[in-house]
Amino acid sequence: MISDHSKDKVVFGFWVYLMSDCVLFAGLFATYAVLQGATFGAATLEELVSLPFVFVETLLLLTSSFTVGLALLAAHHRKKIWTLVGLGVTLLLGLAFLAMEASEFMHLVAEGNGPNASAFLSAFFTLLGTHGVHVALGALWMLILMAHVLLKGLTTGTVRKLVLLSLFWHFLDIIWIFIFTFVYLLGALALV
Protein backbone atom coordinates (compact mmCIF):
# COMPACT_ATOMS: atom_id res chain seq x y z
CA MET A 1 0.00 0.00 0.00
CA ILE A 2 1.64 3.09 -1.25
CA SER A 3 -0.40 5.48 0.87
CA ASP A 4 0.74 3.96 4.17
CA HIS A 5 4.36 4.15 3.15
CA SER A 6 4.71 7.31 1.12
CA LYS A 7 7.92 8.14 2.95
CA ASP A 8 9.25 4.62 2.71
CA LYS A 9 12.18 4.72 0.31
CA VAL A 10 12.26 0.93 -0.08
CA VAL A 11 8.66 0.79 -1.31
CA PHE A 12 9.29 3.72 -3.66
CA GLY A 13 12.45 2.05 -4.95
CA PHE A 14 10.46 -1.06 -5.72
CA TRP A 15 7.87 1.08 -7.51
CA VAL A 16 10.70 2.48 -9.67
CA TYR A 17 11.64 -1.10 -10.58
CA LEU A 18 8.00 -1.92 -11.46
CA MET A 19 7.74 1.10 -13.74
CA SER A 20 10.97 0.12 -15.53
CA ASP A 21 9.54 -3.40 -15.88
CA CYS A 22 6.52 -1.71 -17.48
CA VAL A 23 8.84 -0.29 -20.15
CA LEU A 24 10.32 -3.77 -20.72
CA PHE A 25 6.83 -5.13 -21.36
CA ALA A 26 6.06 -2.15 -23.62
CA GLY A 27 9.00 -3.21 -25.80
CA LEU A 28 7.66 -6.76 -26.00
CA PHE A 29 4.12 -5.52 -26.76
CA ALA A 30 5.49 -3.29 -29.54
CA THR A 31 7.43 -6.23 -30.99
CA TYR A 32 4.31 -8.40 -30.85
CA ALA A 33 2.17 -5.71 -32.49
CA VAL A 34 4.64 -5.38 -35.37
CA LEU A 35 5.10 -9.13 -35.93
CA GLN A 36 1.45 -10.07 -35.35
CA GLY A 37 0.73 -10.52 -39.06
CA ALA A 38 4.06 -12.23 -39.89
CA THR A 39 2.68 -15.77 -39.61
CA PHE A 40 4.83 -17.15 -42.49
CA GLY A 41 2.08 -19.58 -43.47
CA ALA A 42 1.85 -21.01 -39.92
CA ALA A 43 -1.23 -20.64 -37.69
CA THR A 44 -2.65 -17.23 -36.82
CA LEU A 45 -3.79 -16.37 -33.31
CA GLU A 46 -7.42 -16.66 -34.35
CA GLU A 47 -6.84 -20.35 -35.15
CA LEU A 48 -4.98 -21.02 -31.90
CA VAL A 49 -7.01 -19.13 -29.31
CA SER A 50 -9.58 -20.78 -27.06
CA LEU A 51 -11.56 -17.99 -25.39
CA PRO A 52 -12.98 -20.07 -22.47
CA PHE A 53 -9.43 -21.25 -21.65
CA VAL A 54 -8.07 -17.68 -21.59
CA PHE A 55 -11.10 -16.57 -19.57
CA VAL A 56 -10.35 -19.13 -16.84
CA GLU A 57 -6.66 -18.06 -16.83
CA THR A 58 -7.79 -14.44 -16.45
CA LEU A 59 -10.15 -15.28 -13.58
CA LEU A 60 -7.40 -17.20 -11.75
CA LEU A 61 -4.97 -14.28 -11.95
CA LEU A 62 -7.59 -11.64 -11.11
CA THR A 63 -8.81 -13.58 -8.06
CA SER A 64 -5.22 -14.08 -6.91
CA SER A 65 -4.67 -10.31 -7.18
CA PHE A 66 -7.68 -9.87 -4.88
CA THR A 67 -6.55 -12.52 -2.35
CA VAL A 68 -3.02 -11.10 -2.11
CA GLY A 69 -4.68 -7.80 -1.14
CA LEU A 70 -6.69 -9.61 1.55
CA ALA A 71 -3.50 -11.31 2.82
CA LEU A 72 -1.79 -7.91 3.10
CA LEU A 73 -4.81 -6.53 4.93
CA ALA A 74 -4.62 -9.40 7.43
CA ALA A 75 -0.89 -8.72 7.84
CA HIS A 76 -1.57 -5.04 8.62
CA HIS A 77 -3.96 -6.23 11.34
CA ARG A 78 -1.26 -8.66 12.56
CA LYS A 79 -3.44 -11.71 11.97
CA LYS A 80 -0.84 -14.36 11.23
CA ILE A 81 -3.16 -17.27 10.38
CA TRP A 82 -5.26 -15.24 7.93
CA THR A 83 -2.14 -13.79 6.32
CA LEU A 84 -0.86 -17.30 5.70
CA VAL A 85 -4.26 -18.48 4.42
CA GLY A 86 -4.46 -15.50 2.05
CA LEU A 87 -0.94 -16.08 0.75
CA GLY A 88 -1.60 -19.81 0.41
CA VAL A 89 -4.75 -19.26 -1.67
CA THR A 90 -2.90 -16.69 -3.81
CA LEU A 91 -0.03 -19.12 -4.33
CA LEU A 92 -2.38 -21.94 -5.39
CA LEU A 93 -4.22 -19.64 -7.84
CA GLY A 94 -0.88 -18.46 -9.24
CA LEU A 95 0.34 -22.04 -9.67
CA ALA A 96 -2.95 -23.04 -11.35
CA PHE A 97 -2.45 -20.13 -13.78
CA LEU A 98 1.12 -21.26 -14.49
CA ALA A 99 -0.01 -24.86 -15.02
CA MET A 100 -2.61 -23.71 -17.56
CA GLU A 101 -0.10 -21.53 -19.39
CA ALA A 102 2.49 -24.33 -19.43
CA SER A 103 -0.05 -26.80 -20.84
CA GLU A 104 -1.04 -24.26 -23.51
CA PHE A 105 2.63 -23.81 -24.49
CA MET A 106 3.27 -27.56 -24.63
CA HIS A 107 0.13 -28.07 -26.68
CA LEU A 108 1.26 -25.39 -29.17
CA VAL A 109 4.77 -26.83 -29.47
CA ALA A 110 3.42 -30.38 -29.88
CA GLU A 111 1.26 -29.24 -32.79
CA GLY A 112 4.22 -27.67 -34.57
CA ASN A 113 3.33 -24.11 -33.53
CA GLY A 114 6.41 -23.53 -31.38
CA PRO A 115 8.36 -20.25 -31.19
CA ASN A 116 10.42 -21.27 -34.25
CA ALA A 117 7.37 -21.65 -36.54
CA SER A 118 6.94 -17.95 -37.41
CA ALA A 119 7.93 -14.44 -36.34
CA PHE A 120 4.42 -14.05 -34.89
CA LEU A 121 4.83 -17.13 -32.69
CA SER A 122 8.33 -16.01 -31.59
CA ALA A 123 6.89 -12.70 -30.43
CA PHE A 124 3.91 -14.48 -28.82
CA PHE A 125 6.09 -16.88 -26.81
CA THR A 126 8.49 -14.09 -25.78
CA LEU A 127 5.72 -11.82 -24.47
CA LEU A 128 3.70 -14.56 -22.73
CA GLY A 129 6.83 -16.36 -21.54
CA THR A 130 8.27 -13.19 -19.94
CA HIS A 131 5.01 -12.65 -18.08
CA GLY A 132 4.96 -16.33 -17.05
CA VAL A 133 8.53 -16.13 -15.70
CA HIS A 134 7.51 -13.09 -13.65
CA VAL A 135 4.55 -15.03 -12.18
CA ALA A 136 6.79 -18.03 -11.43
CA LEU A 137 9.35 -15.83 -9.64
CA GLY A 138 6.50 -14.13 -7.75
CA ALA A 139 5.21 -17.55 -6.66
CA LEU A 140 8.68 -18.54 -5.43
CA TRP A 141 9.00 -15.24 -3.57
CA MET A 142 5.56 -15.85 -2.01
CA LEU A 143 6.61 -19.31 -0.81
CA ILE A 144 9.74 -17.85 0.81
CA LEU A 145 7.74 -15.08 2.49
CA MET A 146 5.21 -17.63 3.81
CA ALA A 147 8.08 -19.49 5.49
CA HIS A 148 9.31 -16.12 6.77
CA VAL A 149 5.90 -15.27 8.31
CA LEU A 150 5.61 -18.77 9.76
CA LEU A 151 9.04 -18.69 11.43
CA LYS A 152 9.51 -15.03 12.38
CA GLY A 153 5.92 -13.82 12.65
CA LEU A 154 4.60 -10.51 11.37
CA THR A 155 7.38 -8.06 12.24
CA THR A 156 7.56 -4.60 10.65
CA GLY A 157 10.18 -5.88 8.22
CA THR A 158 8.07 -8.88 7.18
CA VAL A 159 5.00 -6.74 6.61
CA ARG A 160 7.03 -4.40 4.42
CA LYS A 161 8.24 -7.37 2.37
CA LEU A 162 4.58 -8.38 1.96
CA VAL A 163 3.77 -4.85 0.74
CA LEU A 164 6.42 -5.21 -1.98
CA LEU A 165 5.18 -8.67 -2.97
CA SER A 166 1.58 -7.47 -3.21
CA LEU A 167 2.67 -4.54 -5.42
CA PHE A 168 4.52 -6.99 -7.67
CA TRP A 169 1.53 -9.36 -7.86
CA HIS A 170 -1.00 -6.58 -8.63
CA PHE A 171 1.41 -5.31 -11.30
CA LEU A 172 1.50 -8.74 -12.98
CA ASP A 173 -2.29 -8.81 -13.11
CA ILE A 174 -2.30 -5.34 -14.71
CA ILE A 175 0.14 -6.58 -17.38
CA TRP A 176 -2.20 -9.54 -17.92
CA ILE A 177 -5.15 -7.15 -18.61
CA PHE A 178 -3.20 -5.89 -21.61
CA ILE A 179 -2.13 -9.39 -22.69
CA PHE A 180 -5.65 -10.77 -22.70
CA THR A 181 -7.03 -7.65 -24.39
CA PHE A 182 -4.38 -6.97 -27.03
CA VAL A 183 -3.12 -10.49 -27.70
CA TYR A 184 -6.10 -12.78 -27.18
CA LEU A 185 -9.27 -10.71 -27.57
CA LEU A 186 -8.13 -8.39 -30.37
CA GLY A 187 -6.43 -11.43 -31.96
CA ALA A 188 -9.68 -13.40 -31.84
CA LEU A 189 -11.43 -10.58 -33.71
CA ALA A 190 -9.29 -11.51 -36.73
CA LEU A 191 -8.68 -7.94 -37.87
CA VAL A 192 -6.01 -8.74 -40.45
Place this chain on the structure above:
Amino acid sequence: MSMLRTYTLGFILSLVLTIAAFVVVGDHVRTGHAIPPHYVAVPILIGLALVQLFVQLTFFLHLGEERKPRWSLALLVLALVVVCILVGGTLWIMNTLAHQQMQAPPDMFEEEDISPSALHE
Protein backbone atom coordinates in the same frame (compact mmCIF):
# COMPACT_ATOMS: atom_id res chain seq x y z
CA MET B 1 -12.59 -2.21 7.63
CA SER B 2 -12.93 0.24 4.75
CA MET B 3 -9.87 -1.31 3.08
CA LEU B 4 -11.71 -4.60 2.76
CA ARG B 5 -14.52 -2.77 0.99
CA THR B 6 -12.02 -1.13 -1.38
CA TYR B 7 -10.48 -4.47 -2.38
CA THR B 8 -13.91 -6.12 -2.80
CA LEU B 9 -15.20 -3.24 -4.91
CA GLY B 10 -12.06 -3.33 -7.08
CA PHE B 11 -12.41 -7.09 -7.52
CA ILE B 12 -16.10 -6.93 -8.50
CA LEU B 13 -15.51 -4.03 -10.93
CA SER B 14 -12.56 -5.83 -12.55
CA LEU B 15 -14.65 -8.98 -12.83
CA VAL B 16 -17.51 -7.12 -14.55
CA LEU B 17 -15.10 -5.36 -16.95
CA THR B 18 -13.36 -8.65 -17.80
CA ILE B 19 -16.63 -10.51 -18.42
CA ALA B 20 -17.90 -7.62 -20.59
CA ALA B 21 -14.76 -7.80 -22.76
CA PHE B 22 -15.07 -11.56 -23.25
CA VAL B 23 -18.81 -11.30 -24.01
CA VAL B 24 -18.13 -8.72 -26.74
CA VAL B 25 -15.55 -10.97 -28.42
CA GLY B 26 -17.64 -14.12 -27.85
CA ASP B 27 -20.62 -12.54 -29.63
CA HIS B 28 -18.38 -11.29 -32.40
CA VAL B 29 -16.91 -14.75 -33.07
CA ARG B 30 -20.29 -16.52 -32.74
CA THR B 31 -21.94 -14.23 -35.31
CA GLY B 32 -19.18 -14.94 -37.83
CA HIS B 33 -17.23 -11.70 -37.20
CA ALA B 34 -20.31 -9.55 -37.93
CA ILE B 35 -21.82 -8.25 -34.68
CA PRO B 36 -20.44 -6.07 -33.19
CA PRO B 37 -18.42 -4.86 -36.21
CA HIS B 38 -14.67 -4.31 -35.89
CA TYR B 39 -14.89 -0.51 -35.68
CA VAL B 40 -17.17 -0.86 -32.64
CA ALA B 41 -15.52 -3.87 -30.95
CA VAL B 42 -11.93 -2.56 -31.01
CA PRO B 43 -12.61 0.78 -29.24
CA ILE B 44 -14.84 -1.03 -26.70
CA LEU B 45 -12.11 -3.57 -25.85
CA ILE B 46 -9.37 -0.92 -25.56
CA GLY B 47 -11.72 1.22 -23.45
CA LEU B 48 -12.56 -1.67 -21.12
CA ALA B 49 -8.84 -2.47 -20.66
CA LEU B 50 -8.01 1.17 -19.82
CA VAL B 51 -10.92 1.39 -17.34
CA GLN B 52 -9.77 -1.82 -15.68
CA LEU B 53 -6.22 -0.41 -15.47
CA PHE B 54 -7.64 2.63 -13.70
CA VAL B 55 -9.82 0.47 -11.40
CA GLN B 56 -6.88 -1.71 -10.32
CA LEU B 57 -4.54 1.27 -9.85
CA THR B 58 -7.17 2.92 -7.65
CA PHE B 59 -8.62 0.02 -5.66
CA PHE B 60 -5.72 -2.49 -5.54
CA LEU B 61 -2.68 -0.19 -5.60
CA HIS B 62 -4.41 2.75 -3.81
CA LEU B 63 -2.65 5.33 -5.96
CA GLY B 64 -5.35 7.91 -5.25
CA GLU B 65 -4.65 7.86 -1.52
CA GLU B 66 -0.98 8.79 -1.86
CA ARG B 67 -0.02 11.94 0.02
CA LYS B 68 1.73 14.89 -1.63
CA PRO B 69 4.22 15.04 -3.24
CA ARG B 70 2.81 12.20 -5.32
CA TRP B 71 6.08 10.69 -6.53
CA SER B 72 4.61 7.27 -7.28
CA LEU B 73 1.94 8.84 -9.46
CA ALA B 74 4.49 11.09 -11.17
CA LEU B 75 6.65 8.08 -11.96
CA LEU B 76 3.64 6.14 -13.27
CA VAL B 77 2.76 9.02 -15.61
CA LEU B 78 6.38 9.15 -16.81
CA ALA B 79 6.33 5.38 -17.46
CA LEU B 80 3.04 5.68 -19.37
CA VAL B 81 4.53 8.46 -21.53
CA VAL B 82 7.57 6.27 -22.29
CA VAL B 83 5.26 3.32 -23.07
CA CYS B 84 3.17 5.44 -25.46
CA ILE B 85 6.26 6.77 -27.27
CA LEU B 86 7.78 3.28 -27.48
CA VAL B 87 4.70 1.41 -28.71
CA GLY B 88 3.19 4.23 -30.78
CA GLY B 89 6.55 5.19 -32.31
CA THR B 90 7.41 1.58 -33.16
CA LEU B 91 4.06 0.98 -34.86
CA TRP B 92 4.30 4.28 -36.74
CA ILE B 93 7.80 3.58 -38.06
CA MET B 94 7.22 -0.08 -38.90
CA ASN B 95 3.87 0.50 -40.60
CA THR B 96 5.28 3.35 -42.69
CA LEU B 97 8.22 1.15 -43.62
CA ALA B 98 5.97 -1.76 -44.61
CA HIS B 99 3.77 0.60 -46.61
CA GLN B 100 6.69 2.13 -48.51
CA GLN B 101 8.37 -1.20 -49.18
CA MET B 102 5.20 -2.47 -50.78
CA GLN B 103 5.23 0.42 -53.27
CA ALA B 104 8.86 1.24 -53.90
CA PRO B 105 10.23 -1.59 -56.07
CA PRO B 106 7.88 -1.21 -59.12
CA ASP B 107 8.36 2.58 -59.18
CA MET B 108 12.11 2.22 -59.09
CA PHE B 109 12.12 -0.29 -61.95
CA GLU B 110 10.04 2.00 -64.09
CA GLU B 111 12.11 5.11 -63.41
CA GLU B 112 15.39 3.38 -64.27
CA ASP B 113 13.80 1.42 -67.09
CA ILE B 114 15.41 -1.77 -65.81
CA SER B 115 12.29 -3.77 -65.06
CA PRO B 116 12.91 -7.52 -65.56
CA SER B 117 10.52 -7.66 -68.52
CA ALA B 118 12.19 -4.72 -70.26
CA LEU B 119 15.62 -6.41 -70.11
CA HIS B 120 14.41 -9.46 -71.97
CA GLU B 121 13.03 -7.53 -74.91
